[in-house]
Amino acid sequence: MSSLPRPRWNVLDMIHIVGKQSIPTYLFCDVDMTWAEELRGRLKGVGQKVTVTAILLKAIAIAQRAHPESRTSLLPFGKTVTFHDIVAGFTVERYIGEQPAVFFGAIDNPDTKSVEEISSELKRYGEADMHQIEQLDRQHKFNSMPWWFRRMILWAGLNFPKVRLTYMGATFGLSSLGKWGMTGLIPPCVSTSTFGIGSVEPRPVARDGKVEIRPMMTIILNFDHRLIDGGPAARFMADVKRLVEGDLENYIQIDVPETKVSLDQALLS
Amino acid sequence: MPKSKKRFNFSLSSLPRPRWNVLDMIHIVGHGAIPTYIFCDIDMTWAEDLRANSAYGGPKISYTAILLKAIGIAQRAHPDSRTSILPFGRTLTLNDIVAGFTVERFIGDQPAVFFGAIERPDIKSVEELSTELRQYAECDMQDLLQLERQHMLNGMPAFIRRAILWVGIRVPRVRLAYLGATFGLSSMGKSITTAIIPPCLSTSTFGIGLVGERPVVKNGAVEIRPMMTVTLNFDHRLIDGAPAARFMADVKRLMEGELANYMPVDLAEDESLLPSALART
Numbered sequence: 001m002s003s004l005p006r007p008r009w010n011v012l013d014m015i016h017i018v019g020k021q022s023i024p025t026y027l028f029c030d031v032d033m034t035w036a037e038e039l040r041g042r043l044k045g046v047g048q049k050v051t052v053t054a055i056l057l058k059a060i061a062i063a064q065r066a067h068p069e070s071r072t073s074l075l076p077f078g079k080t081v082t083f084h085d086i087v088a089g090f091t092v093e094r095y096i097g098e099q100p101a102v103f104f105g106a107i108d109n110p111d112t113k114s115v116e117e118i119s120s121e122l123k124r125y126g127e128a129d130m131h132q133i134e135q136l137d138r139q140h141k142f143n144s145m146p147w148w149f150r151r152m153i154l155w156a157g158l159n160f161p162k163v164r165l166t167y168m169g170a171t172f173g174l175s176s177l178g179k180w181g182m183t184g185l186i187p188p189c190v191s192t193s194t195f196g197i198g199s200v201e202p203r204p205v206a207r208d209g210k211v212e213i214r215p216m217m218t219i220i221l222n223f224d225h226r227l228i229d230g231g232p233a234a235r236f237m238a239d240v241k242r243l244v245e246g247d248l249e250n251y252i253q254i255d256v257p258e259t260k261v262s263l264d265q266a267l268l269s
Numbered sequence: 270m271p272k273s274k275k276r277f278n279f280s281l282s283s284l285p286r287p288r289w290n291v292l293d294m295i296h297i298v299g300h301g302a303i304p305t306y307i308f309c310d311i312d313m314t315w316a317e318d319l320r321a322n323s324a325y326g327g328p329k330i331s332y333t334a335i336l337l338k339a340i341g342i343a344q345r346a347h348p349d350s351r352t353s354i355l356p357f358g359r360t361l362t363l364n365d366i367v368a369g370f371t372v373e374r375f376i377g378d379q380p381a382v383f384f385g386a387i388e389r390p391d392i393k394s395v396e397e398l399s400t401e402l403r404q405y406a407e408c409d410m411q412d413l414l415q416l417e418r419q420h421m422l423n424g425m426p427a428f429i430r431r432a433i434l435w436v437g438i439r440v441p442r443v444r445l446a447y448l449g450a451t452f453g454l455s456s457m458g459k460s461i462t463t464a465i466i467p468p469c470l471s472t473s474t475f476g477i478g479l480v481g482e483r484p485v486v487k488n489g490a491v492e493i494r495p496m497m498t499v500t501l502n503f504d505h506r507l508i509d510g511a512p513a514a515r516f517m518a519d520v521k522r523l524m525e526g527e528l529a530n531y532m533p534v535d536l537a538e539d540e541s542l543l544p545s546a547l548a549r550t
Contacts, residue, residue, distance in 0.1 A: 001355070001359060001360065001361050001362075001441070002359070002360055002362070003358055003359055003360060004354070004358045004359075004360055004506075004507075008509070011505070011509060012506060015303050015505055015506070016303075019303075091510065093509070093511045100509065100511060100512055101509070102509045102510070102511075175510055177307065177510055177511070177514040179514075180511070180514035180515055180517070180518045181309075181518055181521065182307050182308065182309050182514050182517060182518070183308045183309055183310050183498075184306075184307070184308035185305075185306070185307050185308070185510060185514075186305060186306035186307075187305065187510070188303055188305050188505050198308070201486075202486035202489070203485070203486060204484040204485065204486060204491045211484070211491060213486050213489065213490075213491060218308075
């Protein structure tokens with residue numbers, strides 16, 4: 001017999017308090033990663049290592065612009081709050097001593113950042129010292145607080161948008177098990193849109209009436225049915241799929257430093 | 270228009286008594302769990318070979334037997350997969366691996382789910398496991414203590430069943446006396462089911478789909494292989510996604526051939542060579 005390890009309370013609080021009332025609903029989608037793999041190859045040629053997760057974060061964020069309900073949360077008495085600054089949330093596994101624990105990373109405005117930038121931020125989350133990243137350091141400190149205090153802060157966060165945004169502004173969540181060769185993952189419903197990512201693997205698929213081998217990836221969207229219905233969630237997912245399968249190209253050319261800001265602002269409006 | 274009275278066509282009855290066995294598990298044991306799902310496709314070529322090459326005249330090896338052994342061995346290295354929760358954030362790790370699995374039995378005309386248990390599947394041979402599994406499916410209910418006890422418990426009033434289960438999930442000794450399973454497995458192998466998500470009744474619960482021929486990519490070419498989809502439903506209160514994926518990856522590796530390394534050892538006369546010795550060090 002022992003106790004639940006302290007660092008794991010980070011994810012336990014999220015599941016117990018934030019995800020408590022949600023109505024999880026699951027959407028499965030197979031995405032053809034040919035374009036994404038080709039982009040990774042292209043960037044590798046110029047010395048930039050870009051992860052699949054980085055491409056996904058950018059695609060989902062761009063899709064979220066057109067789907068405000070995917071970044072809406074519930075407040076008491078049937079009120080809702082929609083967050084307008086898109087922030088990518090993702091799980092990071094870190095070891096506290098010997099104990100693996102889940103932390104939540106956040107990247108601001110992944111829709112306007114380049115995939116290279118997102119990749120280097122992701123890498124920092126995985127590798128840098130816990131104390132050097134404010135988000136991780138704060139969660140680590142928060143874990144050692146007494147449970148009534150953690151509960152109180154999370155309660156405030158769920159009820160007052162300003163409190164939530166200072167602590168964690170993620171408009172969607174993403175959890176990837178690609179590294180371990182799993183086909184798919186249904187993540188717990190801890191935000192309105194939570195994505196579970198499987199690994200990219202060659203699979204036989206039908207293209208123009210012929211069997212071809214393509215790098216494929218299964219994405220599962222766990223959406224909170226209190227806030228989105230199946231139809232809108234499917235349209236959101238379809239946008240993500242289209243972007244990852246090649247439409248992202250149109251958003252990548254704009255990322256030339258000088259024109260980036262003005263053009264992205266134009267797209268937002 | 271003549272006024273016609275609408276006829277309602279329905280009939281009322283009670284939940285069949287034998288089904289309370291699984292209902293109690295879902296309502297009381299699984300209550301409060303945070304189910305999270307991992308899907309994994311396993312290439313069953315090696316396992317099929319093993320079945321085909323099993324000793325002539327010996328017991329027929331079932332897929333479930335191979336799975337129980339593989340999961341049992343994988344659980345040695347993943348203590349969190351056999352940890353359950355007690356009140357006040359306390360946890361309980363069971364150190365003797367016991368395979369739990371569902372058995373469908375008919376009580377009269379009523380099909381009902383019972384829970385079988387096989388101790389130490391990690392050190393038993395797949396032939397032994399197959400024989401024990403067949404016993405669970407075929408022998409008389411009265412002849413198997415585990416089934417007999419569950420059948421008797423089903424006949425008790427609700428408050429007694431509830432009281433026993435309530436104690437069982439709080440006091441480890443009571444639990445172990447009743448059902449010591451460190452993982453659960455539910456197989457739909459004989460039907461047409463591609464995959465099944467089982468309810469979250471233990472920290473690691475596996476749902477097994479049928480073994481079917483599917484086109485897959487091997488070394489850059491499309492091949493037809495016997496494939497099986499395994500779904501792991503894990504209780505997120507006790508394991509996180511990444512450790513659960515590493516556990517599942519170990520099961521996959523064992524099923525795809527590594528189990529062969531654990532087979533010859535089972536013939537060893539010397540106790541110290543048995544895998545149990547490895548697990549305890």
